[in-house]
Amino acid sequence: MIDKxxxxxxxxxxxxxxxxxxxxxxxxxxxxxxxxxxxFDQFADGLKDLDGFSHIFLIYHFHSSKGYSLxxxxxxxxxxxxxxxxxxxxxxxxxxxxxxxxLSIESSVLQIQDVDILDGTPLIxxxxxxxxxxxxxxxxxxxxxxKAFQFRTKRSDGRFA
Numbered sequence: 001m002i003d004k005x006x007x008x009x010x011x012x013x014x015x016x017x018x019x020x021x022x023x024x025x026x027x028x029x030x031x032x033x034x035x036x037x038x039x040f041d042q043f044a045d046g047l048k049d050l051d052g053f054s055h056i057f058l059i060y061h062f063h064s065s066k067g068y069s070l071x072x073x074x075x076x077x078x079x080x081x082x083x084x085x086x087x088x089x090x091x092x093x094x095x096x097x098x099x100x101x102x103l104s105i106e107s108s109v110l111q112i113q114d115v116d117i118l119d120g121t122p123l124i125x126x127x128x129x130x131x132x133x134x135x136x137x138x139x140x141x142x143x144x145x146x147k148a149f150q151f152r153t154k155r156s157d158g159r160f161a
Contacts, residue, residue, distance in 0.1 A: 009122035010046075011039040011108075013060060015115045020064060024116040025075045034103070035115035037123060044108035047126075051105045055129035056112075061122045062094035096121075099129050 015035035017023045024030035037058075039047060050056070067090060073079065074086040083091055096117070103111040110126075 007061075007124050009040070009061070009124060010043040010126070011037050011123040013037050013058065013115075013117050013119075013121040013123050015117050015119045015121075017115075017117070018119050020118060023118065028114075030114050030116040032113075033115045034111065034113045035100075035117070035119075037110040037112060037126075039108040039110065039123075039126075041108060047105055047108065047110070050102070050110075050126070050128065053102055053128040053130075055099050056102050056110075057125075057127040057129055058096075058098050058100055058112075058117070058123060059125040059127070060096045060098075060117060061124055062089040062091075062096050063120070063122055064118055065089040065091070065094040068092050068094070095124070 013035060014037070016033055024033065068083065069090060070083050070092075071080040072083050072086055072088045072090060074081055074088050087096075089096065098114075098116055100115055101113040103113055105111075
């Protein structure tokens with residue numbers, strides 16, 4: 001059994017959101033918001049060839065999330081759901097995942113758009129989004145099926161602060 005896993009941040013995500021309340025709850029609702037990523041110098045060489053991708057996955061640490069529950073009321077819901085059937089930040093391992101548009105790379109700074117991430121969030125990893133590999137056509141949205149289009153306009157109410 002693995003006792004402990006430790007990750008070192010590779011950079012910091014910057015966004016216009018300094019408070020959890022009022023933030024978009026998914027990248028779909030953050031299309032007009034821009035931000036940038038400062039990749040730490042010792043990891044900057046790893047950005048080679050990333051500039052050819054239009055979108056990237058950001059894997060990050062929910063640094064403002066404290067504690068967790070295995071059942072939670074996600075945004076757009078008043079029903080308790082299992083935490084692993086949600087994207088709620090209060091999780092046993094507070095890891096977030098967002099797909100953002102990559103606008104440009106200048107040295108070790110990535111300009112991004114569609115940002116739904118709190119300013120100052122530690123970045124754990126970057127992976128390229130590859131259409132044809134990452135897209136799926138035959139999917140189901142579970143309990144979110146009738147709520148999918150609400151992600152464009154719904155904002156955080158601070159329930160996970």
